[in-house]
Amino acid sequence: MIIDAHSHVHDPLADHLALLDEAGVDKTILFPTRPHPERARDLAGLKLEMAALQRALSGRQDGYAAAIEEWESALAAYPDRFIGFASALDRAELRGIGELTPPPDEAASIEPMLRAAADRGGIPVVVHGAAPTTAKDLRTLAELARRYPRVPLVVSQLGGLHWMDAIEYVRDNPSMYLELSTASIVFAVRLAITELPERALFGSDAPYGDPVLARATVERVTRPGEVRDLVLGGNAFRLIS
Structure with a gap:
């Protein structure tokens, strides 16, 4: 089974399914998601969507209710394709928490979510790994993972510019996972898989x-067989099972 471990609601949803x-x-x-960069048809439109992203990253809540409604609609329409993660903990369909994006150098602020995840039997928590996440944030996440060892803690986007630190922290903390999207350097993906199969x-x-x-990037840096199968879906399946 192939599982994309990190994706956001699209508009229109049919484009995502395709x-x-x-x-x-x-x-x-x-x-x-509150921003929808896929809606943009030119640079001006993309800037508007990115402004929504910056508002979300700064902690503003405008548009959150609409984003949850979109997400719920997608889950209801395609329950066989989509696995719901969100920070709205009152929803029974929630399979994990995320994507959490604390302000720079404030990764410690996600601790209540880790505590809530532990209370729900150790459901996974996904944290944004690229900017504005800092090297200090990654170190804090590793400390939190040691404090909540029953909660799988996923660092996304390969830790962004700090991918070498991210690989080391995840390697040294058994409850941590590293999601490989948007890598700018191919051998970063290769090394992550080598260290964290x-x-x-x-x-x-x-x-x-x-x-x-x-998917092509993962397949480019792996051989057919067990490790590739784990990265493309086996590891995620174990995470959500």
């Missing part, structure tokens, strides 16, 4: 990334 079909993805971990996760971060290209 991408997943093209990539041969069976299931997708789906997060709500059972805790590296194929993900696209669509619409920011592309499921077809993300």
